[in-house]
Amino acid sequence: MKRTLFVLGCLAIFMASCASPEERAAANKAADSAKASTSAPATEAATTPATTDTAAKATTPAPAATTPAAPAAAAEKSKGEALIAKADCLACHSKTQKLVGPAYVNVAGKYPATDENIEHLADKIIAGGQGVWGAIPMTPHPTLSKDDAKEMVKYILSLKK
Structure with missing residues (x-):
């Protein structure tokens, strides 16, 4: 019985991954933007006073010191994010919600x-793996280069709350 359920689960994962990477990326982007639009007013209202106070107290050298790091982080983030969108990662993972595998923010x-x-x-x-986030194994990606995998990981780890 367990074996049958496992095979059915694997079949469901396989069928879910049959969508093209573009379709999965569009679906995840739509879900993320829908979440963001429903929570944006509360978040914006909560952060507006703090931003105003910080801007009033800020000195001129501080923004200049943080400015060069921001474009580098954004470029690194977009490269890793683009690699993830091209791969089959979004069939099992999402930025904020657990699907088959863990959400990127949880990782x-x-x-x-x-x-x-x-x-x-x-x-x-x-190489793939199993057991850290549950019984369902992660599919190996042997054709992915080590450098591309590192860029993906850097992007994922940049999502820490």
């Missing part, structure tokens, strides 16, 4: 962004 919460963790998680993406 980021579990693993600090260290070189060791980036290496380990890139290897897991390429």
Whole structure:
């Protein structure tokens, strides 16, 4: 009985991954934007006073010191995000919600962004794995380069709350 349920579960995962990467990316983007639009007014109202106070107290050198790092982080984030959108990752993972595999924010919460963790998680993406997030195994991605896997991991770990 367990074997039958496992086979049916694997079949469901396989069928879910039959959509093209573009279709999965569009579906996840629509779901994320729908969530953002329903919670945006509350978030905006909550952060507006703090932003105003911070802007009034800020000194001129502080923004100049943080400005160069922001474009580099944005470029790194968009490269990893683009690689994820091209791969089949979105069939099992979402940025904020657990699907078949864990949400990216949950992975980021579990693993600090260290070189060791980036290496380990890139290897897991390429080789596949099972047992850390449940019984359903992650499909291996042997055709993915180590550098691309590292960029994906860097993006995922950048989503830490």
